[in-house]
Amino acid sequence: MTTAPALAPLVARTVAISDPGPLLALLPPGPSLAWVRHGEGLVGWGEVLRVTGHGESRFDTAARTWAEVAKRAVIRDEVRLPGTGPVAFGSFAFSPSSPDGGALIVPEVVVGHRGGTWWLTTISADGALPTPVTLTQHERIMQSPEGTVFTSAREPREWMDAVTEAISRIKGGEVEKVVLARDVVARTAEPVDPRDLISRLANGYQNCWTYSVDGLVGATPEMLVKLERGLVTSRVLAGTIRRTQNDEQDLALAASLARSSKDLEEHEYAVRSVAEALAPHCTTTNVPDSPFVLHLPNVMHLATDVTAVLADGTTSLDLAAALHPSAAVCGTPTPAAAKLIEAVEGMERGRYAGPVGWVDAAGDGEWGIALRCAQLDAEDPHRFRLFAGCGIVAGSDPASELAESEAKLLPVKGALSR
Numbered sequence: 001m002t003t004a005p006a007l008a009p010l011v012a013r014t015v016a017i018s019d020p021g022p023l024l025a026l027l028p029p030g031p032s033l034a035w036v037r038h039g040e041g042l043v044g045w046g047e048v049l050r051v052t053g054h055g056e057s058r059f060d061t062a063a064r065t066w067a068e069v070a071k072r073a074v075i076r077d078e079v080r081l082p083g084t085g086p087v088a089f090g091s092f093a094f095s096p097s098s099p100d101g102g103a104l105i106v107p108e109v110v111v112g113h114r115g116g117t118w119w120l121t122t123i124s125a126d127g128a129l130p131t132p133v134t135l136t137q138h139e140r141i142m143q144s145p146e147g148t149v150f151t152s153a154r155e156p157r158e159w160m161d162a163v164t165e166a167i168s169r170i171k172g173g174e175v176e177k178v179v180l181a182r183d184v185v186a187r188t189a190e191p192v193d194p195r196d197l198i199s200r201l202a203n204g205y206q207n208c209w210t211y212s213v214d215g216l217v218g219a220t221p222e223m224l225v226k227l228e229r230g231l232v233t234s235r236v237l238a239g240t241i242r243r244t245q246n247d248e249q250d251l252a253l254a255a256s257l258a259r260s261s262k263d264l265e266e267h268e269y270a271v272r273s274v275a276e277a278l279a280p281h282c283t284t285t286n287v288p289d290s291p292f293v294l295h296l297p298n299v300m301h302l303a304t305d306v307t308a309v310l311a312d313g314t315t316s317l318d319l320a321a322a323l324h325p326s327a328a329v330c331g332t333p334t335p336a337a338a339k340l341i342e343a344v345e346g347m348e349r350g351r352y353a354g355p356v357g358w359v360d361a362a363g364d365g366e367w368g369i370a371l372r373c374a375q376l377d378a379e380d381p382h383r384f385r386l387f388a389g390c391g392i393v394a395g396s397d398p399a400s401e402l403a404e405s406e407a408k409l410l411p412v413k414g415a416l417s418r
């Protein structure tokens with residue numbers, strides 16, 4: 001493993017393979033890298049190169065180093081799709097002041113699946129030919145464990161007080177919208193294999209992008225940015241309602257969400273922040289007039305898919321850096337909302353709500369917002385930190401926001417506890 005651009009170029013070889021079975025079941029023991037939706041995507045393991053960044057420049061350092069590494073790489077790619085050849089998985093802290101910074105990790109082995117194509121990429125960083133690998137399916141435990149204890153890091157009452165404080169500051173004109181989050185610590189009775197957690201999330205939340213990077217595991221419904229051969233897409237979410245598990249009632253709730261002025265206002269801020277951040281890099285940007293309602297097993301969200309055509313050579317990672325933090329996870333206007341978060345949220349977000357995803361040597365890639373996630377404790381396989389946040393506007397109600405945060409915690413809570 002190397003921490004700076006390797007002295008020797010990366011050597012990467014991609015070959016087409018026949019269907020090796022479900023991607024997530026290929027992950028061997030050890031740190032897992034994954035980006036999977038509807039069974040397609042990428043999984044990786046081993047680590048031939050790690051690029052880290054800190055502070056305001058965490059994205060820039062990573063993006064510049066990756067561009068350099070990709071330019072020097074020796075690539076034999078027989079498949080030539082986005083995600084073939086060498087790739088780096090990455091995850092970045094929400095705040096520039098976070099000690100977590102950001103990391104790009106280049107795995108030794110990547111297996112990808114897209115449409116009817118499967119591929120295997122092997123990578124080395126010592127100038128030698130990559131080592132051949134044999135793929136094996138590992139059986140996963142799909143049933144969640146019993147006996148898990150969840151503890152709110154901050155008393156729910158105190159968090160609601162912070163929401164009340166934010167609402168009064170919004171009414172005082174300090175910001176229009178701010179996203180406040182809370183964290184919950186999960187302690188499981190038995191050590192949890194993160195691969196089981198990943199598989200349960202992917203199974204339960206198939207419309208989401210299930211990810212695992214550097215100990216951060218989750219299933220996000222929100223695509224910050226995807227870049228594929230010049231086409232940019234972003235799925236913006238903001239405006240949420242809990243599901244009741246009664247289909248008829250949920251349909252009525254979906255209709256009320258689509259008409260709720262509070263949620264539409266919250267949503268509008270988020271869409272605008274994305275469209276404005278994309279504009280300098282794109283020729284045409286297409287923003288639909290009104291959002292649709294995205295149905296997930298636990299909640300429904302107002303959603304807008306923004307599309308654009310890239311005008312310059314910006315990579316997916318550069319675009320993620322330009323879009324972060326969107327109003328969906330920070331607020332409007334951004335600098336004042338970020339300050340308000342620091343002042344009242346009362347926690348260190350770490351990599352929650354930061355970009356998580358992958359980039360290939362051409363710059364194509366997918367970067368989601370790290371939501372609905374657990375940060376694994378590096379030392380203790382019984383301990384996980386979970387996060388959930390809510391957009392607060394003048395019309396918000398603290399008790400409803402607390403309930404919304406609980407609904408957003410459900411995916412990870414359900415994967416960690418029966």
Ligand SMILES: C=C(O[C@@H]1C=C(C(=O)O)C=C[C@H]1O)C(=O)O
Binds near residue numbers: 239408
């Ligand atoms: C902040 C979170 O979710 C974000 C906030 C939303 C909202 O306030 O309605 C909806 C989706 C996400 O953009 C989270 O899940 O932790």
